[in-house]
Amino acid sequence: xxxxxxxxxxxxxxxxxxxxxxxxxxxxxxxxxxxxxxxxxxxxxxxxxxxxxxxxxxxxxxxxxxxxxxxxxxxxxxxxxxxxxxxxxxxxxxxxxxxxxxxxxxxxxxxxxxxxxxxxxxxxxxxxxxxxxxxxxxxxxxxxxxxxxxxxxxxxxxxxxxxxxxxxxxxxxxxxxxxxxxxxxxxxxxxxxxxxxxxxxxxxxxxxxxxxxxxxxxxxxxxxxxxxxxxxxxxxxxxxxxxxxxxxxxxxxxxxxxxxxxxxxxxxxxxxxxxxxxxxxxxxxxxxxxxxxxxxxxxxxxxxxxxxxxxxxxxxxxxxxxxxxxxxxxxxxxxxxxxxxxxxxxxxxxxxxxxxxxxxxxxxxxxxxxxxxxxxxxxxxxxxxxxxxxxxxxxxxxxxxxxxxxxxxxxxxxxxxxxxxxxxxxxxxxxxxxxxxxxxxxxxxxxxxxxxxxxxxxxxxxxxxxxxxxxxxxxxxxxxxxxxxxxxxxxxxxxxxxxxxxxxxxxxxxxxxxx
Numbered sequence: 374x375x376x377x378x379x380x381x382x383x384x385x386x387x388x389x390x391x392x393x394x395x396x397x398x399x400x401x402x403x404x405x406x407x408x409x410x411x412x413x414x415x416x417x418x419x420x421x422x423x424x425x426x427x428x429x430x431x432x433x434x435x436x437x438x439x440x441x442x443x444x445x446x447x448x449x450x451x452x453x454x455x456x457x458x459x460x461x462x463x464x465x466x467x468x469x470x471x472x473x474x475x476x477x478x479x480x481x482x483x484x485x486x487x488x489x490x491x492x493x494x495x496x497x498x499x500x501x502x503x504x505x506x507x508x509x510x511x512x513x514x515x516x517x518x519x520x521x522x523x524x525x526x527x528x529x530x531x532x533x534x535x536x537x538x539x540x541x542x543x544x545x546x547x548x549x550x551x552x553x554x555x556x557x558x559x560x561x562x563x564x565x566x567x568x569x570x571x572x573x574x575x576x577x578x579x580x581x582x583x584x585x586x587x588x589x590x591x592x593x594x595x596x597x598x599x600x601x602x603x604x605x606x607x608x609x610x611x612x613x614x615x616x617x618x619x620x621x622x623x624x625x626x627x628x629x630x631x632x633x634x635x636x637x638x639x640x641x642x643x644x645x646x647x648x649x650x651x652x653x654x655x656x657x658x659x660x661x662x663x664x665x666x667x668x669x670x671x672x673x674x675x676x677x678x679x680x681x682x683x684x685x686x687x688x689x690x691x692x693x694x695x696x697x698x699x700x701x702x703x704x705x706x707x708x709x710x711x712x713x714x715x716x717x718x719x720x721x722x723x724x725x726x727x728x729x730x731x732x733x734x735x736x737x738x739x740x741x742x743x744x745x746x747x748x749x750x751x752x753x754x755x756x757x758x759x760x761x762x763x764x765x766x767x768x769x770x771x772x773x774x775x776x777x778x779x780x781x782x783x784x785x786x787x788x789x790x791x792x793x794x795x796x797x798x799x800x801x802x803x804x805x806x807x808x809x810x811x812x813x814x815x816x817x818x819x820x821x822x823x824x825x826x827x828x829x830x831x832x833x834x835x836x837x838x839x840x841x842x843x844x845x846x847x848x849x850x851x852x853x854x855x856x857x858x859x860x861x862x863x864x865x866x867x868x869x870x871x872x873x874x875x876x877x878x879x880x881x882x883x884x885x886x887x888x
Contacts, residue, residue: 481693488697489775496872503871571817578742578812584664585734585741588727591661592681599678602655609652613675617682619644624686627705638708641683645718648675659720663727672720677728683712684729688736691783696775699782699835706786714797724800729787737780739828742812744820756824774827774869781831784809789839803843806832810851814859821862826869829855830876837886 603610623637623644656671687709695702712718713726733740737757745752750767759768759776767773788806792799810832813825833840833855840848856877863870880886 485693485697489771492697493771496868499875500868500871503875571815574815575742581664582734582738582741582743585727585731588662588664588731589735592728592731595657595674595678595681599674602674609675612647612651613678616644616648616679620679620683621686624683624690624705624708627690627701627708629701629704634704634708638711641708641712642715642717645676645679645683645712648679649673649717652676659723662725663723664730667723668721670721672725677725680712680718680725681728684709684732687729687783688732688780692736692776692779694779695782695786696779699778699831702779702782702786703835706783707790710787710790710800711797714792714795714800716797724798726800730801733780733784737777737784737828739777739813739825740780740784740809742815744816744822744825746820747822747824756822758824770823774823777824777827778831781828782835785832785836789836789843791839791842803839806836806840807844807851810855814851814855816862818862821859821864823864823867823869826860826863826867826873829859830869830873833876837880837884 599613603613619640623640626637627634652675653673655674657674657677658669659672660667660669662672662677687705690705691702695705709729710726713724713729718725736759739756743755743757745755747753747756747758753767757777757780758773760766761768768776785806788801788809789803790799790801810829813829813832816825833852837848837852840852844851856874860867860870860874863873
């Protein structure tokens with residue numbers, strides 16, 4: 374060992390105590406270093422244990438996280454799959470409903486076409502029979518006339534022989550014995566069309582007609598207003614669409630038969646009641662909805678909007694169903710009048726049925742005394758002749774007459790309701806039916822068209838019993854004039870006039886009703 378590595382105390386030869394002290398110091402240092410080494414080893418081992426525990430905890434945490442993420446992904450996948458299944462089932466259900474609706478409409482169209490063809494064939498057969506009968510009557514009249522003329526000739530010849538004999542016997546009395554000629558009967562003149570009374574009546578009816586057309590225009594403006602409101606209110610938009618579809622569906626399901634329409638009537642009432650309860654705002658002026666002047670109040674706009682949509686569905690159903698089978702108009706008319714007469718649907722005791730009547734004024738003006746020429750566009754518009762699309766050509770004559778048949782039957786079903794045993798007040802009393810009949814029968818001579826004749830026949834068919842109930846002998850007199858005299862005002866060779874005349878024969882044959 375080098376001298377420099379030794380402690381100065383150890384190197385000192387003269388100090389054993391210092392050497393001992395150095396040895397003890399070295400021993401203490403060695404023990405301290407050993408102790409520190411043990412502590413360091415323990416710390417390292419403890420650190421390793423803690424790190425191992427942390428690593429294990431982190432591993433467990435990662436496993437739990439991965440398991441949770443996997444479970445969440447599985448649940449989300451199942452949710453998405455369930456949603457996809459629901460959407461697919463919903464699409465399939467909608468497709469089935471569309472197919473069912475298309476099939477139903479196809480069957481309805483086929484049935485309507487079949488019935489229309491049968492009705493056209495029946496009308497043609499009746500018209501042919503009427504023409505044959507008219508031809509036979511004409512031939513019989515000609516034969517009778519020829520027979521009378523022959524008899525008159527024979528009588529004249531016999532008289533001439535007698536006269537010549539008398540002349541020969543008494544020539545002086547020949548002048549006095551000459552017979553006087555038979556007087557000629559005067560021909561009845563055509564009644565004047567534009568009397569002051571007729572002009573005044575037309576003016577009053579035109580004023581009333583224009584007022585109802587204003588109500589119809591107000592309903593169009595209301596539809597635009599509610600469309601704007603629905604854009605600002607998602608709840609209103611959703612409910613408004615659902616309610617509109619429910620009303621259209623319920624009206625389309627109205628059928629004949631006792632108790633057949635309980636569910637439909639309840640659905641209509643519940644829908645309108647829900648509109649009143651959920652959406653009292655915004656409101657619309659009542660004065661714009663009725664024809665007569667009233668004290669104005671405000672009415673919930675959604676309720677009026679739905680009533681207008683209900684009226685539109687009723688008119689469409691009359692045109693679609695009652696044109697083919699007029700008897701279906703009766704249950705539709707019953708449900709319609711009850712909706713507008715229901716106490717909860719009145720405003721200060723006033724019915725809003727003018728909304729429906731405004732639509733009748735729009736699609737069937739002749740019900741209210743309007744007339745015009747079927748040969749001009751303006752005249753056809755006055756007669757309610759529809760166009761295939763706005764600004765397009767007019768529909769065919771057969772389609773127009775089918776529309777008039779359905780609307781006439783529908784109007785009779787609405788205006789001839791009996792409320793004698795009901796707690797409700799009739800919102801459209803029977804005198805409106807009388808006014809419609811009078812308006813058609815008072816059309817000036819030369820202005821009567823096939824439209825008037827078809828409409829008159831639709832008003833009278835299947836309604837004679839109720840008409841008699843309300844008006845008795847007056848109804849009988851009006852019906853006599855309608856089927857016996859009014860067709861004489863028709864255009865020449867009018868099939869509609871023949872069918873109207875035959876209505877009296879149908880009453881006698883099927884209902885034992887003799888006018």
